[in-house]
Amino acid sequence: MAMRRPKSEMSPPASPSDQRDAVIEELQKGAQLAESLRQQVELIPELGRRDAALANVSNISTALASSLSVLQSEREQYSCSSSDAATAHHAAGAFGGGGVRARNGAVARPRKTKHRRGTHGEQLPIKEINTETPENDRFHWRKYGEKKILNADFPRLYYRCGYSDEHKCPAKKYVQQQNKNDPPMFMVTLINDHTCHTLFPAEADQQPPSSSGSPNLQVLDFTKASLSSAAAVTRMKEEEDVVAGMYVTVPSYTYDELYSSSSLPLLSPTEFEMEMEIKSLLRRHSGDGS
DNA sequence: TAGATTTGACCCCG
DNA sequence: CGGGGTCAAATCTA
Numbered sequence: 001m002a003m004r005r006p007k008s009e010m011s012p013p014a015s016p017s018d019q020r021d022a023v024i025e026e027l028q029k030g031a032q033l034a035e036s037l038r039q040q041v042e043l044i045p046e047l048g049r050r051d052a053a054l055a056n057v058s059n060i061s062t063a064l065a066s067s068l069s070v071l072q073s074e075r076e077q078y079s080c081s082s083s084d085a086a087t088a089h090h091a092a093g094a095f096g097g098g099g100v101r102a103r104n105g106a107v108a109r110p111r112k113t114k115h116r117r118g119t120h121g122e123q124l125p126i127k128e129i130n131t132e133t134p135e136n137d138r139f140h141w142r143k144y145g146e147k148k149i150l151n152a153d154f155p156r157l158y159y160r161c162g163y164s165d166e167h168k169c170p171a172k173k174y175v176q177q178q179n180k181n182d183p184p185m186f187m188v189t190l191i192n193d194h195t196c197h198t199l200f201p202a203e204a205d206q207q208p209p210s211s212s213g214s215p216n217l218q219v220l221d222f223t224k225a226s227l228s229s230a231a232a233v234t235r236m237k238e239e240e241d242v243v244a245g246m247y248v249t250v251p252s253y254t255y256d257e258l259y260s261s262s263s264l265p266l267l268s269p270t271e272f273e274m275e276m277e278i279k280s281l282l283r284r285h286s287g288d289g290s
Numbered sequence: 291t292a293g294a295t296t297t298g299a300c301c302c303c304g
Numbered sequence: 305c306g307g308g309g310t311c312a313a314a315t316c317t318a
Contacts, residue, residue, distance in 0.1 A: 145310060
């Protein structure tokens with residue numbers, strides 16, 4: 001497999017926590033701006049344009065929320081070693097090989113009792129977001145279930161972090177379609193923060209790793225969700241002028257370009273992307289008059 | 291061939 | 305007891 005950069009090489013040189021706090025602050029400002037932007041957008045008289053713009057704002061909010069959550073949990077990791085988030089009700093697929101069941105035949109599988117539904121005692125970090133692009137939140141998710149929900153027109157889809165096994169990342173999300181609009185709206189419920197984010201993306205802009213990639217993935221998969229590959233985002237933008245995607249603006253340089261050719265203080269790719277988002281947001285907010 | 295998805299059974303909680 | 309969440313074998317797909 002392609003070489004992954006070891007974590008040790010990537011650690012920020014100076015004061016990571018200061019940088020992180022600064023980014024968190026910026027993201028929070030960004031969230032406020034997104035909200036005021038949303039109010040402005042709602043005044044757009046043309047339905048089509050308004051919906052598209054609202055979708056963009058919604059995606060920005062999603063991006064900011066997930067970015068914030070990443071950074072905040074990262075900060076917790078740096079500040080103390082208690083990884084309670086990771087242990088939150090995660091007995092993790094430890095069902096010792098249960099009974100065998102043919103797809104068409106019902107065979108009772110032995111199951112161990114375990115805590116379910118995290119509502120037992122402790123409070124799980126839960127966020128709800130409405131978006132048209134539930135997949136675009138920069139993380140790699142693996143679907144593990146789908147369920148018809150009472151009084152709901154659409155089934156609820158269950159995803160867990162694609163690294164839940166390897167890194168015991170407890171993050172999960174439920175996605176439920178809300179309506180039949182052209183780009184339908186989805187309600188995304190995020191449960192638990194990612195704890196796998198301390199790892200870094202591969203040089204993903206060379207090719208889409210997609211599924212048949214390395215079996216021993218050590219990095220975030222930013223393929224579909226993919227903020228991380230700014231080059232890929234650029235390509236995407238050029239090809240289809242993504243409106244509903246979360247990458248509404250494109251940085252003029254990529255992470256690799258920036259840091260391979262300069263001695264700027266090194267941000268992690270995640271932090272780099274957040275900075276790009278904030279800049280994009282601010283640029284749009286102040287300059288998008290047309 | 292390995293990773294991702296599908297899907298019905300299983301399990302817990304209200 | 306029913307609804308919601310999860311498991312895991314079967315199946316799909318790249």
